[in-house]
Amino acid sequence: MIQINLLPVREWRRKEIVRQQISIYLLTMVFIAISLIGTFGFLENLTSKKQNQKLNLEKRKTELAYVEKELKDSKENQELIATKFSTIEKLQISRGNIVSMFNRLVLNVPNDRVWLEDLHYRGSSIAIKGIAMDNQSVALLMKKLEFTEVFKNISLDSTDRKKYEQIDLMYFTIQSSLDFSKKENK
Numbered sequence: 001m002i003q004i005n006l007l008p009v010r011e012w013r014r015k016e017i018v019r020q021q022i023s024i025y026l027l028t029m030v031f032i033a034i035s036l037i038g039t040f041g042f043l044e045n046l047t048s049k050k051q052n053q054k055l056n057l058e059k060r061k062t063e064l065a066y067v068e069k070e071l072k073d074s075k076e077n078q079e080l081i082a083t084k085f086s087t088i089e090k091l092q093i094s095r096g097n098i099v100s101m102f103n104r105l106v107l108n109v110p111n112d113r114v115w116l117e118d119l120h121y122r123g124s125s126i127a128i129k130g131i132a133m134d135n136q137s138v139a140l141l142m143k144k145l146e147f148t149e150v151f152k153n154i155s156l157d158s159t160d161r162k163k164y165e166q167i168d169l170m171y172f173t174i175q176s177s178l179d180f181s182k183k184e185n186k
Contacts, residue, residue, distance in 0.1 A: 097178075101126070104151070105128075105145070105151075108141065108144035108148060109141060110141060110144075115130055116130040125176065126175075127174070128173070132170045133169065135170060141174070150180065151177075152179045154174060155174070157175050158171075158173045160172075
């Protein structure tokens with residue numbers, strides 16, 4: 001009988017199987033390495049794009065911060081201008097009121113009996129200092145001013161009799177509040 005030695009074939013197959021497994025293992029490792037490198041490259045690319053977007057947004061933010069500051073300054077200037085215009089309108093209205101008040105005061109001063117020396121106008125009150133021939137002239141002035149609708153709460157603060165060139169004169173001070181809400185029709 002003939003004997004065939006199969007040991008070298010079996011050993012050769014075993015070596016071939018080990019070589020295949022090593023080849024498969026190495027190819028798998030190469031594939032995994034290539035996949036990891038590709039994924040890392042993709043993520044690195046994505047990260048750099050996001051960083052560039054972030055830098056662009058920060059640059060845009062600084063540009064817009066200037067614009068925002070300009071807008072804020074513009075709104076403040078607009079509010080300031082609106083305040084100035086409203087102040088001017090109030091002054092225009094009050095100027096007419098003051099002229100009206102002086103007009104009423106002058107029209108109601110008794111001629112050749114009362115002379116005004118000093119006026120102090122503050123807000124909604126006025127102090128009138130003057131000289132009169134007598135107490136009746138001061139009372140007449142106060143009575144006339146009460147009927148004007150502008151002068152309210154008229155009060156006599158002080159009177160003082162003094163001689164001036166042999167004539168007895170009354171020095172007086174009158175206080176009054178002013179009300180411009182009602183205007184007289186003349």
